[in-house]
Amino acid sequence: MTFSVTILGSNSALPTTKRYPTAQVLNVSERFFLIDCGEGTQLQLRSNKIKFSRINNIFISHLHGDHVFGLIGLISTFGLLGRTNDLHIYAHSDLEKILQPQIDYFCNDLRFELVFHHLNPREPELIFEDKNLEVTSFPLKHRVPTCGFLFREKQKQPNIIKEAISEFNLGIADIVKIKKGEPFYDGSGNPVDPDKLIIPPPVPRSYAFCSDTGYNPAMIPVIKDVNLLYHESTFADEHIDLAKKTTHSTARQAATIAKEANAGKLILGHFSSRYDDLSILEKEAREVFQETYLVNDGDVWKIKST
């Protein structure tokens, strides 16, 4: 079961020749969840060979252009490709007001429904759920209402060991109970060691997306123990005042969040175009949290099943 993030764009507001504005796509068992949609996202989806038809849910952190200008082009392309499946967009309620007139003008023959879900930027909220995954939005700290997103696999039930079915003469009702973790007794009324009955399920994996945001410890309990944390890192230490003024983070602040949240790994992006050499960001972050990496467009960050 795949659980991986592909970086489609990793720069801040001004794109460069090597870095598009923010967009990522989370692959959960070949279902793709698009996160932010800066200009050129559809071009990057093509470059990274991601099937458009597998995207049914788009999560928009906030309504700054570098996170959203690619949306109208993507929706238009979905229309030209003959899409009929509903497309769900999770965003601040203003997006619908801004986008709808453009859709009415440029894409008036769509054969699919656009379903807008309005985010709550004040507190954590479960916004999506299917049999494999839950997505929770939570407040970030930026100049406009902004949400981060926590993607977490659901806890699966254990698998029954095949040989146990005949050995203990298990019926369907027994299997349901055992999978739920209830004790099982053999013919003599003795409890059976669960290790003889079940293979434990994989540990649920998780990914958190946090951009754009100033230093915001309030998110720590929400993302506690996350496997992979993407946190914006617009500035280096020397520009901490600018980070504060623009409500962005330094790499060191991102690393502090990762450490306090006990994240497995931290990936940094949303870099200011002012840095020719970004290694200073990695260096400063690693002084706080060793497992820190800078992302590049086209990167695929996998979380293995354990």
Add this chain to the structure above:
Amino acid sequence: MTFSVTILGSNSALPTTKRYPTAQVLNVSERFFLIDCGEGTQLQLRSNKIKFSRINNIFISHLHGDHVFGLIGLISTFGLLGRTNDLHIYAHSDLEKILQPQIDYFCNDLRFELVFHHLNPREPELIFEDKNLEVTSFPLKHRVPTCGFLFREKQKQPNIIKEAISEFNLGIADIVKIKKGEPFYDGSGNPVDPDKLIIPPPVPRSYAFCSDTGYNPAMIPVIKDVNLLYHESTFADEHIDLAKKTTHSTARQAATIAKEANAGKLILGHFSSRYDDLSILEKEAREVFQETYLVNDGDVWKIKST
């Protein structure tokens, strides 16, 4: 004096990994005139090292997304770069209505004026003029009001041969008259051969942009004798019915326009994504007009001074 066109995007509505949607930039002596602005135009401007500050005029042929979705991102970036010069946009009047709410929401701190010029899609009209260049819009034939653009250098005055100034004792009034083509008489009252007085000016160069359009011979008198003609060529002969239905052109139709207009050279773009091998388009066009070439993103088509 440079007079060249850089192709920023050459595909039709669905971009591919190799071809962005429509955008071009005309370089007239290092002043850049942007023609159409599909998604990703600002990325392509950067890739092609074109200075954003040298763009003051943007010409939008029509309001289909693949010709205009890059505009809001470009305007936003102009704002972030601290632009203060006016930006002139020549487009159908609806563009202002569609774009203004987006600008108000996403770019509310622009320090430059956006000046909208509304195109007349019914007849040719001079829409821009400076000391070097004239731009004329003219009707194309598409599903929505659409204009082509003819960029033509102004006729320059001849240069006076330096040696003639002392030889004939020319005063400023004489020079002004000679440059205007009036006859000059020497001290004996005999007319002086102009070849002894002036170097003829270069022949004005011209470029015509025609996309999107069905086969439209009405444009021929407007673009007569143009040096370089860009004409859309969405389809090959086999899809001529589709061309008619969607009001696009085949390569052969584009070549017929070039031939009838006595164009110097024809360049083709706006290709349908259905063709893996585009050489059929070039072949079919060359059967009518030999000097035909397919464009690629990043191409620079120069028109030399003669």
